Every structure is written in C-alpha cells, then in structure tokens.
Amino acid sequence: DDGYRLWLKYDLIQDAAQRKAYLNAAKFIAVSGNGPVLQSAARELQQGLKGLLGQAVPMASAQGKSGGIILSVEPTANDSGGALGKEGYRISTDKNNIKITGKTEAGVLYGAFALLRQLQTRQPLEKIALASTPKIEYRMLNHWDNPDGTVERGYAGSSIWKWYELPERVDPRYRDYARANASIGINGVVINNVNASARYLTAEYLQKVAAVANVMRPYGIRVYMSVLWAAPKTIGGLTTSDPLDPKVRQWWTDRTNDIYKAIPDFGGFLVKANSEGEPGPQDYGRNHADGANMLAEALGSHDGIVMWRAFVYKANSNGDRFKEAYEEFKPLDGKFAPKVLVQVKNGPIDFQSREPFHPLFGAMPKTPLVLEVQITQEYLGFATHLVYEAPLFKECLDSDTYSKGKGSTVAKVVDGTVDQHRISGIAGVANIGSDRNWTGHPMGQANWYAFGRLAWDHELSSQAIAEEWTRMTITTEPKSVRTIADLMVKSRDIYVRYTTPLGLHHIMGESVHYGPQPWLAKAGRPDWTAVYYHKADAQGLGFDRTATGSNALSLYAPEVQKQWGNPQTCALDYLLWFHHVGWKQPLSTGRTLWDELCYRYYTGTDSVTWMQKQWAQVKPNVDPELFANVEGRLQKQYKEAVWWRDACVLYFQTLAQQPIPKPFSPPTRSLDEVKSLVEIYQLRK
Numbered sequence: 001d002d003g004y005r006l007w008l009k010y011d012l013i014q015d016a017a018q019r020k021a022y023l024n025a026a027k028f029i030a031v032s033g034n035g036p037v038l039q040s041a042a043r044e045l046q047q048g049l050k051g052l053l054g055q056a057v058p059m060a061s062a063q064g065k066s067g068g069i070i071l072s073v074e075p076t077a078n079d080s081g082g083a084l085g086k087e088g089y090r091i092s093t094d095k096n097n098i099k100i101t102g103k104t105e106a107g108v109l110y111g112a113f114a115l116l117r118q119l120q121t122r123q124p125l126e127k128i129a130l131a132s133t134p135k136i137e138y139r140m141l142n143h144w145d146n147p148d149g150t151v152e153r154g155y156a157g158s159s160i161w162k163w164y165e166l167p168e169r170v171d172p173r174y175r176d177y178a179r180a181n182a183s184i185g186i187n188g189v190v191i192n193n194v195n196a197s198a199r200y201l202t203a204e205y206l207q208k209v210a211a212v213a214n215v216m217r218p219y220g221i222r223v224y225m226s227v228l229w230a231a232p233k234t235i236g237g238l239t240t241s242d243p244l245d246p247k248v249r250q251w252w253t254d255r256t257n258d259i260y261k262a263i264p265d266f267g268g269f270l271v272k273a274n275s276e277g278e279p280g281p282q283d284y285g286r287n288h289a290d291g292a293n294m295l296a297e298a299l300g301s302h303d304g305i306v307m308w309r310a311f312v313y314k315a316n317s318n319g320d321r322f323k324e325a326y327e328e329f330k331p332l333d334g335k336f337a338p339k340v341l342v343q344v345k346n347g348p349i350d351f352q353s354r355e356p357f358h359p360l361f362g363a364m365p366k367t368p369l370v371l372e373v374q375i376t377q378e379y380l381g382f383a384t385h386l387v388y389e390a391p392l393f394k395e396c397l398d399s400d401t402y403s404k405g406k407g408s409t410v411a412k413v414v415d416g417t418v419d420q421h422r423i424s425g426i427a428g429v430a431n432i433g434s435d436r437n438w439t440g441h442p443m444g445q446a447n448w449y450a451f452g453r454l455a456w457d458h459e460l461s462s463q464a465i466a467e468e469w470t471r472m473t474i475t476t477e478p479k480s481v482r483t484i485a486d487l488m489v490k491s492r493d494i495y496v497r498y499t500t501p502l503g504l505h506h507i508m509g510e511s512v513h514y515g516p517q518p519w520l521a522k523a524g525r526p527d528w529t530a531v532y533y534h535k536a537d538a539q540g541l542g543f544d545r546t547a548t549g550s551n552a553l554s555l556y557a558p559e560v561q562k563q564w565g566n567p568q569t570c571a572l573d574y575l576l577w578f579h580h581v582g583w584k585q586p587l588s589t590g591r592t593l594w595d596e597l598c599y600r601y602y603t604g605t606d607s608v609t610w611m612q613k614q615w616a617q618v619k620p621n622v623d624p625e626l627f628a629n630v631e632g633r634l635q636k637q638y639k640e641a642v643w644w645r646d647a648c649v650l651y652f653q654t655l656a657q658q659p660i661p662k663p664f665s666p667p668t669r670s671l672d673e674v675k676s677l678v679e680i681y682q683l684r685k
C-alpha cells in the first residue's frame with residue numbers, strides 16, 4: 001500500500017456476513033437532481049461501495065423500491081429550526097431506504113462521505129439516524145506553495161499544483177485531493193503561499209487557477225488566493241500601493257472583477273502584510289484595517305471574504321514578540337469591514353510544539369477571528385517524527401479565554417458563538433505535497449484528517465478521531481486500532497518532552513527549524529535566536545512574562561492570569577513560558593527545575609522506544625510497506641530525540657552547573673560534538 005488513497009481506501013470488507021448486511025441496505029443508489037456536487041456524491045458512493053462490498057451498486061430510480069440509498073437536496077425540509085444549516089446533512093431510515101438529505105448539494109455530499117465512513121469503520125446501518133452540521137463556516141487549507149513548485153515549510157515533495165502544465169493539462173490528482181478534502185468537510189483552499197507572488201493575479205495565471213477551481217467546484221470547495229500587497233506596483237504599473245490611493249483601489253477592484261469573471265465562485269483573499277519583510281499598508285503610513293477594508297471594498301458585491309493575518313512583529317522591536325500582534329491589532333477591533341476576518345495563529349509566537357493560546361482570542365469581540373494552525377510539521381520534526389496533532393489543536397480550541405465569562409473557549413470565539421458573529425473560519429497550513437502518499441510521513445495523513453474533522457466539529461475528541469482514522473486507513477482489528485490510537489494520542493506530548501519540556505520554546509535550529517540549537521545567540525534579529533526565549537543564566541531558566549518581566553501575561557483575562565501567573569501553581573507545561581525559575585527551585589513534582597528538566601528530556605527520549613515497541617506489536621495487522629515506512633522513521637526519530645536531549649542537557653548544564661541526576665547517564669558525547677552536528681544541518685553550500 002503506497003498510501004495514495006489516504007483514508008478513502010475502500011478495500012473489500014473481509015467479514016462476509018457484515019458485507020451481506022451492508023449489501024442488503026445498499027441495493028441501489030437513487031439521486032434526485034443532477035447538480036455537479038450531487039453527482040460527486042453519487043460517484044463517491046458507487047466507488048466506495050464497490051470497493052467495500054466487492055460488487056457494483058447500480059444507479060436506479062427509487063420509485064417503489066426499498067433497500068437502497070436515496071440522495072436528495074431538500075432546501076425547505078423541516079430541520080428543527082434551521083439547525084442543519086447550509087452544509088449539514090441528515091442520514092435517516094425511510095421506508096426501508098437510507099436517505100441522505102441536506103439543504104444544499106454540499107450537505108448531501110458530506111452525508112455521502114459520512115455514510116461511507118460508517119461502513120469503513122464497520123458501524124451498523126440498521127435504523128441509521130445521524131445528523132451533523134459544521135460548527136465553523138469557512139474550513140480552509142492554506143497552501144504555502146510557490147509558483148516555482150517549491151513549498152515553504154513543505155516536507156512531502158514539491159507542490160501538487162503543476163502551474164507550468166495548467167490549464168491545458170489538469171493532473172488527475174487534483175480530483176483525488178478534492179475528494180479527500182470534501183470527505184472531511186474542508187470547503188476552501190488557498191492555493192498559494194502567504195509570502196505571495198503577484199503571478200496569480202495576472203491574466204495568464206488566472207486561467208490556471210480557474211482550471212483548478214473547476215476541479216474543486218463539484219466537491220463543494222472554493223479557491224482562494226494569497227495576494228502580494230505590492231502587486232499594483234510590481235505588475236500594475238502604478239507608482240504606489242497605498243490603500244487610500246484611488247488608482248490603487250481601482251486597480252484592485254478591476255483585478256477582483258477579472259478573477260470573478262474567470263472563477264465565479266472565487267472565495268477571496270488571504271493577506272500577510274507588514275510581516276517578516278512582506279510589503280503592506282504600513283509602508284504608506286496606513287494600518288491593517290485600511291488595507292483589509294480596501295480589499296473588502298474591491299470584493300464589492302461578490303460573495304468573497306478577506307482573511308487578514310495577525311502574524312506580525314515589528315522589525316527591530318526590543319519588546320516581547322509575544323505581545324506584538326496584540327498591540328497592533330487589539331486597537332483595530334471594530335474598524336474592519338464586515339467581510340474581513342482576522343486570521344490568528346494558535347499561539348503568540350509561531351507554531352511551537354506547545355504554546356499558550358494567542359491573547360487576541362477573546363480580545364477582539366467585534367471582529368471574527370480565524371484560527372490558524374499548522375498541519376505541516378515545521379517545528380514538529382518535519383515528516384520524520386510521528387506527531388499526531390489533534391491534541392495540540394484541541395489544547396488551543398479548548399482553552400478558556402474567559403472573555404465573556406467561564407466557557408468562552410477559543411473554539412467558541414472562533415465559531416462565532418461567544419460574540420455572535422455571522423461568519424467564522426479556521427485554517428490549517430497544509431502538509432501536502434507531491435509525494436505519492438501526499439504527506440511524507442504516512443501518519444502525517446492523520447493530521448490532515450484530524451484538522452478537517454475538528455474544523456467541522458471541534459467537540460470531537462483526539463482519541464475518537466485517531467481511532468476513526470486508523471480504522472479507515474490502517475486496520476480495523478480492534479486491538480491494533482487501540483494500540484495505534486494510543487500511540488498517536490501520546491505522541492505530541494512525547495515530542496514536547498524530548499524537545500521543549502516545561503514551556504521552553506523556540507530553541508530549534510536556525511531558519512531550517514530542524515534539530516536543537518539552544519545556544520543560538522546571534523541571528524538576523526534577536527527574536528530569531530534561542531537565548532531570547534529561554535533566557536538561561538547562572539540563576540535559572542525561562543522568560544519572565546509577569547509584571548516583573550515583559551508583563552505579556554497582562555494581555556489575558558484575570559482568570560487566565562491567575563492560572564499562569566504564579567510559578568508555584570502554574571501548570572508545568574507552561575512554566576517557562578511565563579517564569580524565570582531558579583535551577584534549584586523545587587517544583588510540584590518534588591524535583592528541582594534542573595532535575596525535572598533532565599527527567600523530561602530523558603523519559604521523553606525513552607518514550608520513543610516505547611513508541612517503537614507499540615508499533616512493532618501491530619505488525620501482523622498492518623500493510624508491510626506502510627509498516628516498514630513508519631518503522632524506519634521511528635528509528636530516525638529515536639536517534640533525533642537523543643540528539644535533542646544531549647544538545648539541550650549539555651548546553652543548559654553549562655549554566656546550571658548541576659550533574660545529570662540519577663538514574664540517567666550523562667551523554668556520551670560533548671557539547672561541541674552536538675554543536676557540529678547541528679551545523680551540518682545549517683550548511684547551505
């Protein structure tokens with residue numbers, strides 16, 4: 001199994017009795033209506049059932065028949081007060097037929113995938129009654145793909161978009177990509193990198209993007225673009241990109257109209273401006289709202305949105321990077337046009353293995369906020385380490401901002417219920433590339449899957465999603481499912497332990513963001529170093545973000561400040577995010593900070609051995625190619641856990657001046673040896 005089919009494998013169900021029971025309920029497929037999305041639903045059911053049941057299920061009219069599956073759009077159906085929404089589905093049993101209904105074709109498509117999931121996970125179909133509605137409206141993948149085919153922070157080959165071939169050749173892979181996304185409810189894709197090229201706005205490229213959009217449309221997916229702020233200058237022949245300049249405004253309006261001519265259901269724009277060297281409205285003395293509102297105006301009456309990113313930090317700032325996005329955006333709350341959503345990363349720094357939730361959540365009640373998470377494992381060991389991310393996503397979603405009292409979780413801020421927003425969104429930076437199995441690490445597929453499932457319903461548990469994915473993708477044998485799901489659910493914590501325990505952050509290799517480099521003291525800017533974040537000295541370790549330090553903690557609600565403000569009671573997972581703690585300070589575990597640090601680095605590394613053992617157990621129930629692939633990566637992961645552990649304990653030891661506590665043995669190599677290893681990963685030429 002080369003992994004190409006993802007979780008849509010549709011392999012024959014081996015249990016003959018079960019197959020027979022399913023066949024009895026799937027004697028035919030009837031579709032009322034012939035819209036393109038409905039057709040996709042019917043086609044998927046045919047393909048899926050044929051594979052799972054081993055025989056083709058005919059398309060037929062339902063007239064006078066029973067024992068089949070009926071797909072129909074029922075825009076006016078009574079759905080208990082509109083709860084089904086425009087994309088929800090209902091699966092019910094009606095006169096011995098299974099009925100899949102939705103208010104739109106997209107709803108029916110999601111219902112068809114949900115029905116297939118029932119078979120894929122071997123659930124009974126008798127008297128089936130399911131209804132589900134997405135909690136968030138815009139469920140997006142963000143591709144950081146460049147026009148030259150490279151992918152920023154992509155570890156699974158090159159871009160899946162073949163811009164040089166388009167629009168004449170349309171890679172069949174685009175359709176499989178659309179199927180996979182639709183199966184988990186993703187309804188929007190930003191096709192290009194936030195560090196954007198203006199190319200996509202040219203007439204030449206619009207034709208290409210339109211060809212991609214044509215493949216996405218029958219799967220209920222809309223295409224969006226990241227735009228380069230400076231485009232009016234670089235490709236428009238204007239002398240400025242000032243958002244208040246009438247010529248600039250006209251230029252964007254004209255380009256937007258061109259886009260909608262080519263792509264009538266175009267979704268809108270994603271913008272990274274005045275961040276990490278990207279141009280933006282501040283270049284002209286304007287602010288983010290001026291920029292975003294200009295694009296909203298360009299969208300005019302078209303059904304599109306602007307997602308304006310809050311990932312900003314000033315050049316040459318000597319404050320705490322933690323606070324910068326908040327300081328720039330909080331004052332703009334209420335100043336954005338209705339079509340604008342502000343897109344905020346889960347944490348205040350940058351997709352670290354664990355971050356406190358971003359303080360902007362709960363702080364901008366007048367602005368719909370899109371939660372941006374990173375599916376690609378930039379800071380999580382690329383496609384080498386097995387890190388199941390649902391627990392990371394959930395940790396942020398479940399965090400309580402207390403903005404409107406207890407229970408104002410990030411999830412509820414984002415889904416619009418806390419501040420009663422009409423629109424809501426969530427975005428995942430894709431981990432997909434041209435590798436045959438899409439994600440490089442075969443288990444990386446689960447992160448794509450989990451993102452989609454949580455975007456649809458943030459109340460699902462990490463465990464349930466892991467089990468579901470495993471059943472659909474790897475094996476349905478119950479014991480193996482439990483073993484694999486358990487391994488997955490624990491993997492992120494294990495990664496945190498051997499890389500950045502106790503709230504350490506941003507101590508990875510410079511610019512590549514791979515491997516450890518806690519000694520990094522000089523870089524392009526101070527907040528790209530490691531020492532800026534860990535602040536290790538002879539006394540202790542950690543960034544004081546309380547009132548005696550940067551006071552970033554004050555950006556949160558009082559209840560949150562209370563939870564993290566006291567080093568004695570702060571959860572150890574967040575300790576060094578907020579406190580500078582003495583090396584010999586005893587912690588709640590009974591160990592000193594130094595001993596606890598070592599304990600976590602060592603036991604975290606040992607846990608990778610545990611992961612290997614767990615994986616070895618499932619061998620008889622896993623496809624050999626897949627088994628070997630994961631096995632090899634786990635071996636590498638162990639080696640690199642040791643690398644992280646050795647680098648970090650040896651470096652911090654130079655400051656802590658403490659022995660490695662028993663029963664652990666000191667690393668067998670020197671700090672210089674580990675440093676030179678890291679340098680190899682930094683070599684460019």
Ligand code: BDP
Pocket residue numbers: 152153194195272311350351378
């Ligand atoms: C950082 C990446 C950088 C991205 C940036 C962003 O290192 O490549 O451009 O995020 O989100 O994590 O804009």
